Amino acid sequence: MIGFAFMFSSFISKSTSSTTVGFSVYIVGFLTQVVTIFGFPYTDNFSNTQRIIWSFFPPNLLAKALQLLADATSTPQDPGIRWSHIGKCAPNDIDCIITVSDIYIWLVSTYILWVSLAIYFDNIFPNSSGVRKPIFYCLNPGYWSGKGGNKVEEGRICSCMWSVPTLGNTYPDDEDVLQEENIVKQQHREGFVDPNLAVEIHGLEKVYPGRTNIGCCNCKRSAPYHALKGLWMNFPKDQLFCLLGPNGAGKTTAINCLTGITPVTEGDALIYGHSIRSSVGMSNIQKMIGVCPQFDILWDALSGQEHLYLFASIKGLPPASLKTVVQKSLAEVRLTEAARVTSCSYSGGMKRRLSVAIALIGEPKLVILDEPTTGMDPITRRHVWDVIENAKKGRAIILTTHSMEEADILSDRIGIMAKGRLRCIGNSIRLKSRFGTGYIAHIRFSATSANVTPSREDVTAPACHEEVKLFFKDCLDVVPKDENKSFPTFVIPHYKEDRLTKFFEELENREEEFVEGHH
């Protein structure tokens, strides 16, 4: 019965539907068992074919086995069924169509059949990302040897794929992007392996194929979509690379290609030397990455602590260290108090923090964070920034975000994508100096500022920075890169000009507190 249920689960994608289907199978099983008890089809009156078809449904065999057992033990004179006699019919079984031994063989055989079918259907039906294996995947020797049998397809089995259009000119129009591309291409041509690189992206392209889905009365068509148009990038170790870009730029697609969720159309990427296009490479990659997906993948019934135990065990952490690691991880993302609460009661921000903790657990060498601070309040977001900043040591991090402030504070390098292409790349100062249109305020604090005591060290104390931050709290980009600098730089977008003017008016009135202020 387990094998049959397992096979049925391949056809169901939603947990709500599984309850309905499970209950329906139970009812059908009950009815066929009643029919079996009344003699169908294990008597001489029925054909072998009918019996064979009936026996493929495990509850029927179970009912027949219980009936044989009941017949063999109904009176004190009945001999019962001994293990040594399971291949023989009971003396009072006149028809002797099937024995307990036959039933055992049938149950084991149908279990193997249903489980094999379950695995096969699970592979050929598209998963939640629309990816599936070819119909005859198991006939490919590479699938069994693990070498090159990892080919996957997209779309439904019956959908017809459109031809993939060729990509036009992919020549970058930005000098920094061109320089990055040239460096990566040259290294690729020369086969140079830089030990300081965590990720090398070699001309990554992704086309979501257009399809014609033929329904009963309608025929829907969609054209192929080029989501990634040839990315060439290097991500060094011990650095945080931030991918920025508007909605639909291709950030999540790039991440899904790196993590193996979506198959790549052209190009390749090496993560610590392992190719994302090889099944062996991908299984090695998956052991060394931690991912915080754009949408939280959590189980409502499990608590935060249980999630972390589960993922730490999956990542192969020694059982003895699990408790310490989980507690440290919960403390880092400030979920210690809510550790035992089921995740369905968590707020959106708490769920994101748990997802970040899951991504960081087990010391992964590459961490991929897809919009990790979405839905967090400003204080929690700053706290999570600290967690990410601390996590940078000893690993590479790829982070996507829509927040310029987040990118500015956390990143070592930023890449801005649009329409599947990399449009600019560099550190935040380089990008600001090339593309910034706002104002930059350099503010030096006096030791006699009302918030600080007049000693040399206190000049750099964050207390007086707080005053400026409060003033600009509704600006996007005013947090100093290094809070301990005595000359912090505040970047004020051009549309906040009125705020800046007001600020400088205040500065003039408080000349004794701020030694210098200019923009």
Ligand SMILES: Nc1ncnc2c1ncn2[C@@H]1O[C@H](COP(=O)(O)OP(=O)(O)OP(=O)(O)O)[C@@H](O)[C@H]1O
């Ligand atoms: N399975 C899919 N089939 C067809 N097109 C898709 C599929 N997934 C994404 N796309 C398209 O690819 C483009 C890039 O999507 P992607 O999710 O990578 O963007 P993004 O930069 O992550 O956007 P966001 O910031 O909104 O998360 C979008 O135009 C999207 O419509």
